[in-house]
Amino acid sequence: MELLKGLAKYQPQALGVLRIVTALQFIEHGTQKLFNFPVGEHAGALSGLSLTAGILEFAGGILLALGLLTQPVAFLLAGEMATAYFMAHMPRDFFPVNNGGDSAISFCFIFLYLFFAGPGAFALDNRGNG
Numbered sequence: 001m002e003l004l005k006g007l008a009k010y011q012p013q014a015l016g017v018l019r020i021v022t023a024l025q026f027i028e029h030g031t032q033k034l035f036n037f038p039v040g041e042h043a044g045a046l047s048g049l050s051l052t053a054g055i056l057e058f059a060g061g062i063l064l065a066l067g068l069l070t071q072p073v074a075f076l077l078a079g080e081m082a083t084a085y086f087m088a089h090m091p092r093d094f095f096p097v098n099n100g101g102d103s104a105i106s107f108c109f110i111f112l113y114l115f116f117a118g119p120g121a122f123a124l125d126n127r128g129n130g
Contacts, residue, residue, distance in 0.1 A: 015120025016067070022110050023064035026077070030058025049087075056080050064114070067123020074114035081108035 031037050033054030056077060063073045081104045089101030096102045119125045 012121040015114075015117060016122040017120075018110065019067065019070065019114055019120055020065055020122065022107070023061045026057055026107060027061035027065065030054045030056070030061055034058055053080065053084065064111075067119040067125050070119035070123060070125050071115050074111040078108050078111035078115060081105075081111065 028038065030053075032040055033050055057080075060073050060077045060080075063069055064077070085101045085104040085108065089096070089099040089104055092099040096105055
């Protein structure tokens with residue numbers, strides 16, 4: 001379809017929006033662990049691994065939202081989410097819908113995609129690239 005072919009020119013902008021929206025959602029996981037905001041199930045329950053995860057989620061999310069060091073940060077966060085899934089979610093139940101791991105899987109694969117695709121539009125990584 002000709003209409004769909006015309007959408008290809010907006011791929012950088014769509015990728016940039018995907019990166020920013022995903023990062024903003026990810027930051028919430030970090031703020032919940034680190035600052036007890038928003039208050040919820042995982043708020044304020046810091047242990048060694050949870051503290052590390054909170055720092056990665058908060059700082060990594062900010063870097064991704066800004067599009068700064070996108071590819072190395074995305075690779076690190078994809079690994080964090082894969083580890084979180086296999087350590088915290090999968091032991092509860094095989095099925096992600098039952099073990100609460102849906103978002104960990106989605107974050108992991110979005111970050112893996114960003115690692116390969118780059119930041120898209122609206123990124124500080126693009127400074128000096130025209």
